[in-house]
Amino acid sequence: xxxxxxxxxxxxxxxxxxxxxxxxxxxxxxxxxxxxxxxxxxxxxxxxxxxxxxxxxxxxxxxxxxxxxxxxxxxxxxxxxxxxxxxxxxxxxxxxxxxxxxxxxxxxxxxxxxxxxxxxxxxxxxxxxxxxxxxxxxxxxxxxxxxxxxxxxxxxxxxxxxxxxxxxxxxxxxxxxxxxxxxxxxxxxxxxxxxxxxxxxxxxxxxxxxxxxxxxxxxxxxxxxxxxxxxxxxxxxxxxxxxxxxxxxxxxxxxxxxxxxxxxxxxxxxxxxxxxxxxxxxxxxxxxxxxxxxxxxxxxxxxxxxxxx
Amino acid sequence: xxxxxxxxxxxxxxxxxxxxxxxxxxxxxxxxxxxxxxxxxxxxxxxxxxxxxxxxxxxxxxxxxxxxxxxxxxxxxxxxxxxxxxxxxxxxxxxxxxxxxxxxxxxxxxxxxxxxxxxxxxxxxxxxxxxxxxxxxxxxxxxxxxxxxxxxxxxxxxxxxxxxxxxxxxxxxxxxxxxxxxxxxxxxxxxxxxxxxxxxxxxxxxxxxxxxxxxxxxxxxxxxxxx
Numbered sequence: 019x020x021x022x023x024x025x026x027x028x029x030x031x032x033x034x035x036x037x038x039x040x041x042x043x044x045x046x047x048x049x050x051x052x053x054x055x056x057x058x059x060x061x062x063x064x065x066x067x068x069x070x071x072x073x074x075x076x077x078x079x080x081x082x083x084x085x086x087x088x089x090x091x092x093x094x095x096x097x098x099x100x101x102x103x104x105x106x107x108x109x110x111x112x113x114x115x116x117x118x119x120x121x122x123x124x125x126x127x128x129x130x131x132x133x134x135x136x137x138x139x140x141x142x143x144x145x146x147x148x149x150x151x152x153x154x155x156x157x158x159x160x161x162x163x164x165x166x167x168x169x170x171x172x173x174x175x176x177x178x179x180x181x182x183x184x185x186x187x188x189x190x191x192x193x194x195x196x197x198x199x200x201x202x203x204x205x206x207x208x209x210x211x212x213x214x215x216x217x218x219x220x221x222x223x224x225x226x227x228x229x230x231x232x233x234x235x236x237x238x239x240x241x242x243x244x245x246x247x248x249x250x251x252x253x254x255x256x257x258x259x260x261x262x263x264x265x266x267x268x269x270x271x272x273x274x275x276x277x278x279x280x281x282x283x284x285x286x287x288x289x290x291x292x293x294x295x296x297x298x299x300x301x302x303x304x305x306x307x308x309x310x311x312x313x314x315x316x317x318x319x320x321x322x323x324x325x326x327x
Numbered sequence: 328x329x330x331x332x333x334x335x336x337x338x339x340x341x342x343x344x345x346x347x348x349x350x351x352x353x354x355x356x357x358x359x360x361x362x363x364x365x366x367x368x369x370x371x372x373x374x375x376x377x378x379x380x381x382x383x384x385x386x387x388x389x390x391x392x393x394x395x396x397x398x399x400x401x402x403x404x405x406x407x408x409x410x411x412x413x414x415x416x417x418x419x420x421x422x423x424x425x426x427x428x429x430x431x432x433x434x435x436x437x438x439x440x441x442x443x444x445x446x447x448x449x450x451x452x453x454x455x456x457x458x459x460x461x462x463x464x465x466x467x468x469x470x471x472x473x474x475x476x477x478x479x480x481x482x483x484x485x486x487x488x489x490x491x492x493x494x495x496x497x498x499x500x501x502x503x504x505x506x507x508x509x510x511x512x513x514x515x516x517x518x519x520x521x522x523x524x525x526x527x528x529x530x531x532x533x534x535x536x537x538x539x540x541x542x543x544x545x546x547x548x549x550x551x552x553x554x
Contacts, residue, residue, distance in 0.1 A: 076342045078406030080349050109341050109407055194333040247337055295343055 053098040053307045056288045058238045059187065059211040064129055066282035067307035068101035069094050069300070070242060070293035076109030084117050086295070091118040093297045095125045097304035103214070103240065103291045104153075105133040105164050106145060112152040119154055130155055131212075131240070133191060134172050135164035142175035146185070160212055162189035166197055166204075173208060187211035193242050195223050205231050217241040217287065219280045219324050220250060229286040238288040241281045245292055251277060258327055264320070268312045274299070278306035280320050283313075336521045342407045344522040350403055351464070351473045351480060358398065358479055362461075365391060365478025369457045369487055376494040377450065384495055385429035388488055391478035392422035399481055414511070418481065421488075421507040428496070428504055445493055448540050452533055453490030456483045467525040482530050485511045489537040498545050505541070509534050 055063035069091070077083035091102070104111045112132070119128075130153060134145045146161055161179070163172045169190060176188040189212030192201050198215075205213060205228070213232055217224050218241070232239045245251040254273045264270035268279060274292075281290040292303045312320060355362070372387035396418025404411035460483035461474035477483040485508040492504050512530035519527035 073341055073343050073346075076407055077346050077349075078403070080346075080353060083346060083349055107341075109409070194338075196333055247335070295345055 052309065053304070054282060054309055054311065056238075058288060059236060064238070064289050065098055065100045065127070065304075065307055066287075066289045067099065067278060067304050068103060068129075068131075068240065068289045068291040069099055070291035071102065071104045071111040071115065072108050072242075072293055074293040074295045075104065075111035075114045077114055078110050084114060087114050088118040088121050089297050090294065090300050091115070092122055093300045094304065095122065095127060097301055098127065098307075099300075099304060100127045101129040101131055101160075101240070101289055101291065103131040103242075105135065106149060107133070107135050107164060112149050116152050116154040124155070129159045131160040131162065131189075132158045133162045133164035134176070135167045137168050139168075140171075142172050143179070146179070158185050160187040160189055161185045162191045162212060162214055164191055166190060166192065166200060169204065173204075173210070177209065187238075189213060189238075189240075191215070191240075191242070195221060198223065198228060202227055202231060205235060205237060210237060212238045212240060212288075214240040214242055216243045217281055217284070217290075218244050218246050218250065219277055219321060220246055222321070225284075229284060233286040239286050241287050241290040244278055244281050244290040254327075261323055264312075264316075267316045267319075268310045271305075272302060274302040275306045276320065278303060279311055280317060282307060283311035283317060336517060340518060340521040341409075342522075344524065346407060347518075347522055347524075348469045348473050350407065351475060354399060354403055354479055355472060355474065355476075361394075362476040362479060365394065365476060366457055369453075369477045373450065373453045373457070373487075373491055373494075376491050377446070381495050382429045384491065385425050388491060389422040389425040389429075391484045392418045392425065392488070394478050395481050395484045396422065398479060414481070414514070417507055417511070418484075424504060424507070428500060445540050445544050448536060449490045449493035451490070452493070452537060453487045456487035456490060456533075460486070463526045463529070481511055482515045485515065486530060486533045489533055493537055493540060497548070498541070501541055505537070509538065 054066045056066055057063050074090075075087055077087060094102075102115060104115055106112065132146070132149050132153070134142050136145075146158065150157065161176055163169045163176070173188065173190070176185065179185045180188050188210050190201065190204055190210055191214035192198070193214075193216045195216055201213065201215065204210065213228070215224050215228060217229070217239075221243070229239065231237075251273050254277075260270055260273055260276055264276055268275075270276050270279065278290055278292065281287055292299075294300050294303065368387055368390060372384045375381075375384035375387065396415045400411045400415030400418060405415065457477050461471070461476050464473040464475060465471040475483050477487050488508045489505065489512070492501060492508070496504055512534045516527055516529070516531035519530075
């Protein structure tokens, strides 16, 4: 290969990279075939697949299940995982994360995402301090107002904590398509870093206003319920084969690939947070975060395919 | 759209099926062989009820509500479900209610209409719950180690109680005593439906049978001309 040719190739790649960055500001093409990472406010990147803990990590003090969940967390980090999302509303999940991190140590890629909820009543800092103890961490990377509960008071305190360096990022959450008007108003009127909402191939309401707004304002997006609470992937696995064209288009091997790559390939989405109790599933989920991702045209075909089933 | 319309049953159950099965198993691991004693007390209560020793039978139902309330709900389930302490106190209240009825309730009139049918139904329900319920997990569920037993787990405790109460009491005391067991059976079935468990409808089906029998008995009793 001549120098001239390689220079031209390099310029083409650079041009493509600039174009991709311009078209998809959250996209950071790490390495071909590797785990995709997207940028977050104030610098840094997150792998497009995170780990949810709703229902799955609420195991109480059961030693057998504590160890089983620790293995899930281990597999998550071994396969490049970063963001782990929990909430005081998820029962013992924060304690289980504390147990797992004590056993495994805290990998550099760990990005801790927690929530405050319930009537604030001046308890925001207290809630966060309690959760820090339960996780065994000095500070959280992200604290979100869970389902907009007392969001004004919580958000004010969280902003102050961010300014003081006590937390890195501030966010709000919703799920199941609830209160989108209010979420939109907060996104427009307040300086937040993250929004967490429900987005999957069968629940795409957020594509209309919230995702474009997040992209416009540079707000990172966490997509919860990527498998619609588990029912979506369970039904697909039970009743249908993954279409052959999906393998050709974006190396889709299974339904986890199909559903997660759909979410991760949206330009405004930063990461999806599937929850699981099983090591093989967390590995499957993490592999879905690898390139290649479906193009816009393929995404539309994916939607039509799911609608046709 | 109203927020409540977006909720599904699973949204109220904060754990996955494997966590619930382990909960049942942990209770068994910790308290075996208390199961044998609990079932023996339950069978004694049923036998006494059939022989007409009503007050002792009612009093013998109370310990099962106390133990399953304290052990299952307040000690174990409370780790997984914020509502479990409420369930636990409800079970303790039912134990107190059964003892209170045993102490203060008037005895049931003899010669009740359709007594034979309700006796047969009550006995069958109680027997199946006391002896057959553990077999559900062993034959259709995750295995014998997850078996649910009267006096330690809430579903068989509530179901067996429904059967024995049908033998012992009549309206309005019957309905007062049935209230908490019926409520628990509804909650129990909904929980099992949400985690897609085998036999999820058993508690709900039992409520339908017992409540239906009690209503039919009340109607017949009201239609009976005074002697």
